[in-house]
Amino acid sequence: MTEHPRGWYRLARTAHPRSVRTRVTFLAGIALTAAVMLGLVVMYLLQVGQAKRTTADQLRTYAVQIEQSATGRVFPRPLPPSVLDAQAQAQVLAPDGTVLAATRDLDGRSAVFSLPPGSTTPVRQKAADDILPAEVSVVGERTTVGGRPVTVVTVTSTNQRDQVDETFARLLLIGVPATLLLACGTVWWVVGRALRPVEQIRRTVTAITAADLSQRVPEPGTDDEIGHLARTMNHMLTRLDDSAARQRRFVADASHELRSPLTAIRTGLEVGLAHPARAPWPDIATRAVRQTGRLEELISQLLTLARADVGQLAAGQETVDLGALLTEIRATTTAPHLRIDVSVPPDTTVTGNPEDLARLFRNLVDNAVRHAGSTVSLTSGGDAGSVRVEISDDGPGIPAEERERVFDRFVRLDASRGRTSGSTGLGLAIAKEIATAHGATIVLTEADTGGVRAVVTLPR
Template sequence: MIPTDIQVVAVRTTVSGRAVTVITGTSTGLLSQVNSEFLRHLLLGLPIILLLAAGTVWVVVGRALRPVKRIRQAVTEITSADLSRRVPEPGTPDEIGHLAHTMNDMLERLDAAAIKQRRFVADASHELRSPLAAIRTTLEVGLAHPARAPWPTIAARAAQQSTRLEDLIQQLLVLAKADEHQLTAHQQRVDVSPLLREVTTNTPAHHLDISLDAPSGAATVGNPDHLRRLFSNIIDNAVRHADSQVRITTATTAHEVRIEVDDDGPGIPTADRDRIFDRFVRLDYSRERGSGTTGLGLIPFS
């Protein structure tokens, strides 16, 4: 009797020089039973396998992203009022560790910029308030005794303070342009020798010996007004702190013009040589108002 389910296999071969076909058949009942049993186990085990796989992935991914969650929470709590906080670093040499380190570096730069900005606003407000207060005080004294007040002297003092105020505002505008990278506009070829002679001539010597060695032909590319202000600030600073002499020399190479302003004063302490390029920074020995300085002169032009 032929079973209901059979599997037939036919193979062509050669027997004693004759081509024959060998046909064989077998029942597939056992195969069907195996298939059915496998399908039953598969239907029962697949959901369990999926649940185990999903649980394993959830645990592994959750543990891997736990530092990211802590970083996100820390960043959410950081505000512009307090940039001193930092995100936790997992201390692992993977992408998450690199991300945390990079974010802390960014927060460090933002914190430093915010501190400089707050200091700048506070110092600028203080510097602007000083000449305004001096003008108001001078005028109030005169108005209190209008008949006896020396009005020419009062007017001269008010004009002096207004000139200082105007100079400070002008320098603040220069700083604003520097922040917007606008100082590089309108550049041209400039011979620095006439500029140095002009600045040296207009700088009060205060019984000092100011020597200038600036042969013609020392040319560079820049803005004449900015260069004149730069030379004036540096030379004036040297004159204020020199003991007896100030030497200004220029040297020209194939690629640059080197200008040296040397005085025989006490010099800048090593610890303060980086600070002098910050805004409104003045060393302790020049903090007095009598110097007439604002601390803006040594800011590099960019």
């Protein structure tokens, strides 16, 4: 019976450690195990090689000791034991392989190792099987004693190799598990301490809701990744809190602005219906049309701001002739008591959305016309990289400390708070959004006539 693939997936997810602390400890344990095992293998090979070299040096020293023990051409029988290794054995061989002398355990036996001509590696003989273990260390030295060539063969059991094997076996069985347990416990504790601020951040974020964005995550006060994460999240929460507050203010202001013309229309109709025979219906209709137009303009402005909030302004860009655009705005502006001057060099063009740019300059011109005493001027200049349009009036001007605030939504200064001014407090906010979407800037300064100069700088 074949298990469904989802069953294996669920099993894998269940077996997979979900905690970062567990995963780090698990991976650290694997890495430590591999590192310790690799280190032990390297140490073992080094120790084995050192043991072999030490044993070979002891056997060569023993061979020199045997050479020095000879009197003339005669070796003592039995040969003296090694002063360095009590288990070492030796035989002195003639060139034909005859045993001339041997240690006590090898006395009377034929050669256990021979040294072939031209070779430095002794060859084991059958006689060695009855008295020597299978694993031995052996050294063969050719020399001349009393004018006679001989071969001194020294041999010993590999007890040092056994000691090395025993030592490393104890390390593998006892030392490695203890070291790994200690290391994993240390990693578990250190990771837990390191992740404790993350858990505090998680609990705080879980408690934060859209209704209350004023809470902030605790900052550990460190300059590491967790400290950067906490500060970044607090900055994000501050931006979200500010955005939510602006949105609530925007909704409240928009509701109020929409309610005012609707209330005026409804009140006029209710009064007329209460006294239909005596009601001035033409006046009621005229006021209703005026309030409906105001309502339509407000809805259009709110839709433009909604497009700005989702980044849909400045779409469908093309080459726009600023001279023709500003001349059209002047021709369609109703201001019989004002003189509106337009001075734009020919072939002054920018790239942008024609409707959005027309709304931008229309809002700035309407704002200038609303406050001007007698004159509004539109001039243009620039350089190879940008175009600058200046819209100036001779009105009362804007205090320097208010020149940034007027770009906020639904902001009307004291001089224009009356509903009769026709201002909704959204014109400059929309102009700012359109300029930003086109990579342009708007700066308000004081005009030479004492009014306001709006300087729009657009990239060519």
